[in-house]
Amino acid sequence: MKRYDFRAIEKKWQERWARERTFRTLGPGDPGFDASRPKYYVLDMFPYPSGAGLHVGHPLGYIATDIVARYKRMRGHNVLHPMGFDAFGLPAEQYAIEHGVHPRVTTEKNMETMRRQLRALGLGYDWDREIATIDVRYYKWTQLIFLRMYDSWYDADADRARPIADLERLLEKGERLAGPEGVAIPGGARTPSGEAPRPWASLSRKEQEAFVDAQRLAYLAEVPVNWCPALGTVLANEEVTPEGRSERGNHPVYKRPLKQWMLRITAYARRLLDDLDLVDWPEPIKMMQRNWIGRSEGAMVRFAVAGTGEAIEVYTTRPDTIFGATYMVLAPEHPLVEKIAAPDRAAEVRSYREAAARRSDVERQADAREKSGVFIGARAVNPATGKEIPIWIADYVLMGYGTGAIMAVPAHDERDFAFAKEFGLPIRPVVLPSPEWLNAQRTTREAYLRDPAALDAVYSGEGEGVGSSNAEVSLDGLRTDRAKEAIVSWLERKAIGAAKAQFKLRDWLFSRQRYWGEPFPLLHGNGGRVRAAGEGDLPVVLPEMEDFRPAVSGDPETPPKPSLARAPEEWRIVTIDGERWEREHNTMPQWAGSCWYYLRFIDPKNDDRLVDPEKERYWMSPGGVDLYLGGVEHAVLHLLYARFWHKLLYDLGCLSTKEPFGRLFNQGYIQAYAYTDDRGVYVDAARVVEEKDGTFTFEGKPVSRAYGKMGKSLKNAVTPDELVAEYGCDSFRLHEMYMGPIEVSKAWSTHEIVGMHRFLLRIWRNFFDEKTGALLVREERTPEDLLRLLHRTIRTVTDDLENLRFNTAIAALIELNNALVGRGGLPRAVAEPLVLMLAPMAPHFCEELWEALGGEGSVAAAPWPACDERYLVCDEVEIVVQVMGKLRGKISVPADAREEIVRERAAADPGVQRHLEGKTIRKVIFVPGRLINFVAS
RNA sequence: GCGAGAGUGGCGGAACCGGCAGACGCGCUGGAUUUAGGAUCCAGUGAGGAGACUCGUGGGGGUUCGAGUCCCCCCUCUCGCACCA
Structure with missing residues (x-):
């Protein structure tokens, strides 16, 4: 091959990966699964398939996790690195309404677009494990978890959730009492209100039922809730901004007492707080959760x-x-x-x-x-x-x-x-x-x-x-x-x-009056009676509806009108033993599906249980997800909810770990300039022109420049598509990783991508003669200094990847490659490790080079190069010579040279002599292998 | 107001334990190639100075032979919380 033809190379390898299922993950029970390898579960935060598609800010985290996944695989781990879609919820429904199409249609289309964009970036997901929260085969299990919550109570004495049947038995046997503030234990401390618990038998059947219902972890209660008439639904505390507006759409929110489904997250407040000590998360995120739990x-x-x-x-x-x-x-x-x-x-x-x-x-x-x-x-x-x-x-x-x-x-x-x-x-x-x-x-x-x-x-x-x-x-x-x-x-x-x-934590308001969500597996009967659907009746499928629109209003006095109240009668009405029951009209909030998706990835096609225990143990134990990467915006919402569900499932014996995400990492935002017109409305940043005098115009009219997180709302999104078309996705991946530390927010600059593109071209020229296409790699003895640089690079890159420092890992590889420029051919002993180390970051490029080197199979399955410590020590070292702490010269001495020798050689250096002239040396500081400092007066 | 984090060339950013500040990239300057532009390649590039050198990591002070790094005070920015009893 003569020139670096990234279009052909990327197409070739993406097709081959798909054909050979290169990134398929084997787990317990799969033929060919190697249980002796350590596991590594690396996960991206569940994306929302938005209508606008990806902009360059989205893949930042995906590229990072992909590099880690590929690196860990080369280090011999079984790597679980899946992707799916959180596709229920308000934005999807809003988008569908705006386009006058059913949310299922728009959502499916958006998912297809995103899947295509993700594949174009060469992300090595195991697509066989893809899940979407809107699939009946998925939300059946979301509904089952809800049923389990409905069928559980929190035993404060055992400090865990237990099945409701246990409570009824304990109450009947008198081992627990019905107290005014909930379940009490016999002979326990009197409550501050002074009221004594009542014996179970003295309660009427109806009182007993009401008491038990009030203990459920999912319960119906009339409480002051956040009612947002403009969205036509109630919202959780976490979804309301400190200004009292909806997080989505910034509409006013009013406090209204309404009867709604609640989840008793408060029962877990102490554990949610204390168990933050068990996880390796950024301290600010822990702080935010601690604050929220309060x-x-x-x-x-x-x-x-x-x-x-x-x-x-x-x-x-x-x-x-x-x-x-x-x-x-x-x-x-x-x-x-x-x-x-x-x-x-x-x-x-x-x-x-x-x-x-x-x-x-x-x-x-x-x-x-x-x-x-x-x-x-x-x-x-x-x-x-x-x-x-x-x-x-x-x-x-x-x-x-x-x-x-x-x-x-x-x-x-x-x-x-x-x-x-x-x-x-x-x-x-x-x-x-x-x-x-x-x-x-x-x-x-x-x-x-x-x-x-x-x-x-x-x-x-x-x-x-x-x-x-x-x-x-x-x-x-x-x-x-x-x-x-x-x-x-x-x-x-x-x-x-x-x-x-x-x-401070309040119970979680869990019902919404919107259409596009999981239906509750609940039935309402006469006299306010509620019964749960049987597990065998799951899934309760979301009914098809022509008009799924929410009843929205500008008037806070309008009562909520759930969309499903208008569902066809054959869906709404259920007859059991001759008795008419009406299905619950509310749907679950957007967060429901993302509370447990990381568990489903472990066993995505299992129709008999939500996750197989053996597989769960393998992938989750001991520390849960090994690396969870996403933005800070989920600091309290998703991360708190998911931890809550996880603990509940743990209490009920479904899971092996106390916490879902052992190590969390936050990526920074990509920011970009945005422009507003004279009304303060954002205009399409791509069509803004910079004038000669430094001002900016849009369609000939002046606009003012602002700066902020890239996205739809500021109309400053840049899509990866064109960049990938012009430079290839390997250059794009390198560029995104090279911009700076993954955890800090940074400004987007399209043109800087040429730096990484030139880097790849430079490697290419080191490997191939561009005129003849001949491979320049030789089976020759590698000079000592090159070997030392190589092994130093292996150590640096390995260390950097372990700590997600992609920018410095790339810098080290550039340095290594720069040392190879102009040598006219390079030894195989350097060429191979260079390709292997770059492979997680520029996978297509490296597959091509690996093939040219005659490497076996995919470079993704090749072993990571080992650092040979022998090459990290040098015989000769450069010593910095200082006089009074200022640099005055450098000398080269044997690494193990004793102080007297170094001192003598340093004092002989002409630059040093000049500064020591006429002075008495009072003290000498000697740091072996590094520096010598003369203190003189 | 409270809490956390951050201030390093024109820009993005490096710098392990206190030991050569500015790795690496962008940009810029010069050169090569090209009809030209673009792209690409090679060299240079913190500031001042002819030079020896001097000055330089937000500002001020301190510890130290030596401070971007440690300590104290101040300034600026970002984020989170904010009548939580």
Whole structure:
């Protein structure tokens, strides 16, 4: 072959890989499977088959994992490297609506486009394992997992999920009791509410059913949910931005109480938090999950409402400040407000509550600093001081966290302080500030204790208790942590409080009113009864519908109308034993299918179980997926949900590991310039022209330049297709990997690809005479210096690939190749390892060279070159000579030269002599093999 | 406001444990080839200086024989969280 004809080469090898099924992965049970090899499971985050196809930002991660997969295979691993499509969900449905076609049609077409683009990049996936969440053979198992959740409860004492049948048996035998807050154990601690659990037999059949239903991990509940009328569906907390808008489409979201299906992810809060220690993930991602789960340590305390039988439960992280609780605040929505508000305050209370209900989260956010609220005319008794304190309602207390009520300690909490100052409530210090803090506030201990309100600042730190004692307990002089212990044990003794860990994490709202999702395997009967479909009745197939459009609206008062409510009756209505049942109308959210797809890749065609246990053990044990690569945008959504499902399946005995993804890696974004017109609307960046004066125009009109993540929304996408056509996909792959570290975001620059293309051309010329086409590789003795460079390169490249440092691995290979330029022929002992090391990154190119070298089979199956340590040590080394820490010369000495010899030789160097002239050497620093430094004066 | 990370040539980025700053690539300059452009190839390329040398890793200080790297203070940028009791 004369010139590097990448078109012919890439076509040839892609066809051969497909024909010979080069990347087919064998697992336990497959003929020819070699169980003695170690496994390596490398996975890309499940892509969404979008209508726009791939842009150059998408393959960044795919190329990286492909390189790792190919490298690990050459290192002798059995590699699982599959690909599939997360094809249910809102965007797919939106796209279908926009194009007036059924989502199945558009989705299939998009998948085909993506498959073609991925193949064109030479990605070595095992396409025999391809899965799509919309396939009935796949979502049957998604539905089965849901059934398992529905049929499970969380045993807090065993700290794991168990089948509902176990609960019923335990309740009947009296080994568990039906408590007001859930399942209780006999003789267990009294709950803070003080209500005693009831014996099972004393409950009516209906009460028993209701109790059991309330324990299920998938349960129906009426709770305030995020209703997005513009999308026509409710959304999970994770899908709503901090501004109170939908993550998708940026539409307004309203809180509405609606009856919806929930998944009890909160039962797993502690394990989801603690088990982050088991995985090798980027620290920021762990941090984000920890933040989202939001554990805090504190206590529940009951405050009696004076003159009534009612009590207010509060949660506090600072029980040690209870003596400073001078008033209480309930969230405006708190159910107790109606019961205890004084009649003469009713009008004011009602108007405040209505105003609060009308205010969106965005508005509450906007004026977070200004405190508002009203006194409701009732008083509570501070159990520590015995004094009556006023009860207020205020929207700075949120119904969604803790109990929706607080004890306010204005002396030691900023929010309470601001509120107390606003409304003239008493501020009573009970913790001594540190001397440093008092100094910074230019005050003294005495002045502070006399009037803490005189300052603008609040002391919310830790310190010794002061003024905190009653007849039974004293916190005076105790440090905060000791004070907490003392007061909690007192509260527990008095049965008015208990220590408790609290989580920010809420249960997962799991139903959507859209069409394009997995139907729930559930049936609704008369009188609100619910029954699950039998496992044998799965799959519940999504019905074909002419009009699948969601009922969207701009009015937040519109009730949700699920699309499946309009499904044909033969789908909706099921008759069992003469009784009519109606199928659940909601569908599952987009995240459902991606919660467990990594398990299905292990055994994608199994119609009898979701995954074969032997195969699961082989590919998942011990650390789960060995490398999971994707963007940070899934930090809390997908990654938290998937971990939750995984733990549940683990509890039910389906899986062998506690965590799904042992090692996670985030790729950075590809960013690019984007352009907006005078209305601020993005215009197609590809058609923007740069004028001579440096300004930019679109269709003749000036536009301004912005910068951001490449994609559809900024209209600045560049597709890989043209680049691959012009330079070949091997150049493209190298270029994407060479741009910088995989984990950092970087700017796209199309023209820089020529660098990598030239690199390949340069290798080609080292291998072939371009005039004659003759191979220039010879069976000759390799010079010593070249061997040393080669083995240094092997070590560098191996080390870099292990650590996903593709940019420096490529740089090392360029250096090696540059050393071969102009030699006129190269020894086989260098040519072969060079081809092998480059093969994971430029696979087609290297297959061609490997074939020309007479290599056996595909280069993908060839062994990785070994580094010979003997060539890493040199006899002669260059030593840097410094005078007073500045470089003054270099000398070459034997590697094992002793200090005296080096010193003598270094001092003889003319450059060094010049700088030592007239000075006395006071000290000599000698680092063997590296440097010698004369300290002189 | 709180937390995390990052600031290195014209640009993307290298630099193991504190030991030659700027590997490698783009761009640029010069040359070759070409009718020409493009593409390709060869050489050079941190700044200042004729030179010996000097200065250079956001700014300031420190530790050290020696600091991009370690410590303290400050500035800028990116990301995450933000009434969570």
